Ligand SMILES: [Zn+2]
Ligand SMILES: [Zn+2]
């Protein structure tokens with residue numbers, strides 16, 4: 001589903017280079033400390049998503065991958081996305097088929113459910129962190145002996161800005 005641009009303006013969350021570098025270093029440190037490697041493709045894909053500050057389609061990541069404008073091989077990007085999603089620093093928003101860098105600032109990004117509020121008017125998305133265990137879904141899962149490690153919730157509606165401007 002694509003959202004037609006509306007007449008309402010919304011500001012994205014594009015991050016500047018210093019913030020991108022700071023987050024990349026932090027993620028790299030957490031990978032290393034847990035025996036994972038921050039490979040060049042993982043790093044580059046996360047960098048693109050952090051800089052964008054909004055959901056990006058996989059084919060746009062592939063197209064933007066090369067610093068000099070050359071595209072990546074699709075499996076390179078998909079494998080990196082798979083890792084970053086498992087690591088909890090990137091979320092896939094299924095209803096708009098796009099990926100977004102996690103906006104959680106806490107150390108334990110793995111322990112939150114990603115809840116996205118998607119505006120069907122202007123297309124903006126905002127992530128609100130819901131601690132795992134706070135959800136009725138977690139309790140229902142535990143009741144049948146299931147341990148949920150990742151949850152993504154997608155809410156569609158109208159953002160505060162578009163509601164105000166309506
Ligand atoms: Zn998140
Ligand atoms: Zn709007």
Ligand SMILES: [Zn+2]
Pocket residue numbers: 008010119120121122123124158159160161162163
């Ligand atoms: Zn909106």
